[in-house]
Amino acid sequence: MLENIDLSKSIGKKEYEELMDDFGIRMGELQRKAWKMGIPVMVVFEGWHASGMAEIINRFLMPLNPMGFELYTTGKPCPEEENRPLVWRFWTKIPHRGKIAIFDRSWYKRALVEHLHEDAADDAITKCINGLTYFERQLADGGYLIIKFFLHISKEKQEERYEAIKKKGIPLLLVKEEDGEIASRYERNLPLIERMLEKTDIPQAPWTIVESDDLNFGTIKVIKTFIWALEEKIKTAEKENSGPDMQGKESAVSRPLSPSVLEKVDLGKSLSNHKYKELKKVYQKELGGLQFDLFRQGRPAVIVFEGWDASGKGGNIRRLAQIFNPRLYKVIPTGVPSDVELAHHYLWRFYRHIPEAGKITIFDRSWYGRVLVERVEGFCSDQEWRRAYGEIRELEEVLANNGTIIIKFWLHMDRDEQLRRFRERGNTPYKQWKITPEDWKNREKWDLYEEAVDEMLQRTSTSYAPWTIVESNDKFHSRVKVLQTVAETLKRELNAPDKSS
Numbered sequence: 042m043l044e045n046i047d048l049s050k051s052i053g054k055k056e057y058e059e060l061m062d063d064f065g066i067r068m069g070e071l072q073r074k075a076w077k078m079g080i081p082v083m084v085v086f087e088g089w090h091a092s093g094m095a096e097i098i099n100r101f102l103m104p105l106n107p108m109g110f111e112l113y114t115t116g117k118p119c120p121e122e123e124n125r126p127l128v129w130r131f132w133t134k135i136p137h138r139g140k141i142a143i144f145d146r147s148w149y150k151r152a153l154v155e156h157l158h159e160d161a162a163d164d165a166i167t168k169c170i171n172g173l174t175y176f177e178r179q180l181a182d183g184g185y186l187i188i189k190f191f192l193h194i195s196k197e198k199q200e201e202r203y204e205a206i207k208k209k210g211i212p213l214l215l216v217k218e219e220d221g222e223i224a225s226r227y228e229r230n231l232p233l234i235e236r237m238l239e240k241t242d243i244p245q246a247p248w249t250i251v252e253s254d255d256l257n258f259g260t261i262k263v264i265k266t267f268i269w270a271l272e273e274k275i276k277t278a279e280k281e282n283s284g285p286d287m288q289g290k291e292s293a294v295s296r297p298l299s300p301s302v303l304e305k306v307d308l309g310k311s312l313s314n315h316k317y318k319e320l321k322k323v324y325q326k327e328l329g330g331l332q333f334d335l336f337r338q339g340r341p342a343v344i345v346f347e348g349w350d351a352s353g354k355g356g357n358i359r360r361l362a363q364i365f366n367p368r369l370y371k372v373i374p375t376g377v378p379s380d381v382e383l384a385h386h387y388l389w390r391f392y393r394h395i396p397e398a399g400k401i402t403i404f405d406r407s408w409y410g411r412v413l414v415e416r417v418e419g420f421c422s423d424q425e426w427r428r429a430y431g432e433i434r435e436l437e438e439v440l441a442n443n444g445t446i447i448i449k450f451w452l453h454m455d456r457d458e459q460l461r462r463f464r465e466r467g468n469t470p471y472k473q474w475k476i477t478p479e480d481w482k483n484r485e486k487w488d489l490y491e492e493a494v495d496e497m498l499q500r501t502s503t504s505y506a507p508w509t510i511v512e513s514n515d516k517f518h519s520r521v522k523v524l525q526t527v528a529e530t531l532k533r534e535l536n537a538p539d540k541s542s
Contacts (some may be wrong), residue, residue, distance in 0.1 A: 042250060043231070048195050051255035054485050064264045065104035069466055071271045072109050072141065077136040078278055079384075081185045082271065085147045088192025089227070091202035093256045097192065098145055100260045102109040103266070110141035124339075126399035126443040127151055127169065128176045132392035135138035135180065138384045148173055149237060152432055157233055168442045170240045175435040181245030182428055183386040186274045189236060189246055190263055192253040196227045301493060302498045308514040312485035317517035318469045325364040332365050336399040338535055343396065343443045344403045344527065347413070348452025349490075350480045351462040351515045354405055357452065358522045361405065370401035375410065387411055387421075387429075388436060395440065408433055411498050417489045430500040446534045448527055449506060451498060452513040 052060075075082060084101075088094055102112065113134055122130040128148060136142040156169035177187055179514060193204075240247045249266050253259035312320070335342060344361070346354045373394045382390045388408060396402040411433070417427040437447055463484070466476040483490065502508040509526050513519040 046250055046447045047195055048252050048254040050252045050258045052257040059255040060261055067268055070102040072105055076139040081136045081138045082141040083187045084143045085189040086145055087149045088307055089194050092192035092194045092253045094192055097260050098254055101263055112143045117147040125395055128172055129395055172439045173241055174243055177246040180434050185306050186269050187246035189248050190251050191248055192251045193285055194253050198254045277493050299494050308455055308512050310512045310518045311515035312517040320521045324528050327528045329364045334535045336369055339398040341396040341398055342401045343447050345407045345449040346405055347409050349454050351518050352452035352454050353461050353516050357520055360520045371405045375406035411466050413493050416493050437506040447506040448530050449508050450511050452511045454513045458514045514539055
């Protein structure tokens with residue numbers, strides 16, 4: 042992508058100033074319009090060192106209202122960021138709808154430093170690039186405008202600017218040791234950068250190569266590209282908003298998948314109270330040791346609980362967590378999204394809680410709400426929940442590639458048992474808070490939910506994140522199966538010795 046770029050292009054001072062006067066007004070107008078329409082924008086700046094990035098970014102920012110954008114300068118990750126997947130720190134910085142996030146270097150700089158160096162294995166490079174393209178495509182499909190710039194200069198221009206920097210002295214303090222190593226190897230790094238650009242030039246987030254030997258030309262190209270891209274995004278959004286209501290669906294469910302997963306589940310499984318207490322003690326003792334094995338090995342773990350209302354998710358989580366050290370785990374209950382959460386991509390609120398190395402996050406309901414309650418209740422469009430199966434598989438693939446152990450439970454029960462538990466909660470004063478009109482309303486749509494669950498289980502059970510269906514008509518059996526599954530999975534993943542005997 043870089044070999045045929047004409048770096049001799051330039052713009053004179055007078056022409057530059059005239060263009061900037063006009064473009065500045067247009068940028069301000071577009072920023073205000075994007076804010077009113079709730080269009081989130083991400084602008085990525087990458088490029089060679091000494092390409093004039095700081096100067097071009099500063100010129101780009103001047104026409105914008107500072108209340109409507111956030112600038113992030115990407116450097117070496119802090120320990121919290123280092124102990125999570127590469128894209129985690131950037132998921133947590135995606136902009137509120139209507140705002141602009143500008144990245145002074147980004148996930149690509151970190152990928153080059155951490156994953157795409159010349160000694161990296163092809164498998165590691167492929168996994169890294171896949172994770173970056175998943176990230177960008179998911180955001181773009183969710184309504185985000187992503188504009189990526191690579192500021193290109195010649196080796197001779199880079200050396201010339203280095204000499205100028207050395208004479209000034211102070212700016213050299215801004216170049217980190219790892220950056221200096223990358224910057225000093227123009228010819229050796231060129232193939233790596235070419236490969237990165239080619240592999241991540243996707244339709245939803247294409248690269249714009251900016252000829253930056255002349256800073257005036259580079260600035261104008263960046264601003265013209267930004268204006269054009271935002272104008273096109275606004276036109277598309279206006280067209281969509283003026284068309285027919287896309288939220289309506291013929292049905293909340295797709296064509297039934299065959300064979301059904303749920304219809305084969307044996308809900309007659311049960312345990313006596315005595316056997317339950319005996320097995321619970323064995324597995325809880327084992328899990329107490331496995332949690333520290335997990336911490337020592339620096340492996341994060343995600344445990345997801347989904348299931349019917351009143352299927353025992355809370356009780357299962359309590360029996361699982363009561364043996365754990367509270368400094369090494371957290372439970373995230375997922376309810377109705379807040380206004381802030383609704384103003385971001387739906388995966389944003391879950392990425393914020395991805396555990397760091399050695400720790401456990403337990404999700405009491407999760408990202409699967411997209412293909413369950415949001416699908417059935419019409420809280421998202423047909424296109425959005427259908428797309429979510431692939432997005433969820435990609436999310437879990439990124440976690441697994443980072444070493445995360447993923448354990449997912451669907452707590453299954455039949456309608457009669459749910460009705461019995463609903464009535465019991467309604468008739469027991471200290472349990473009445475657990476039952477709401479919404480629970481009864483959801484029960485009326487059992488068939489729709491059942492088919493949504495069946496499709497979810499079939500489409501999102503993978504080798505790196507399989508589902509475990511837990512027969513939950515009997516709470517004792519359900520709790521023991523959860524404890525046993527978590528213990529056996531951790532033991533297998535950590536190659537830990539058997540401590541149950």
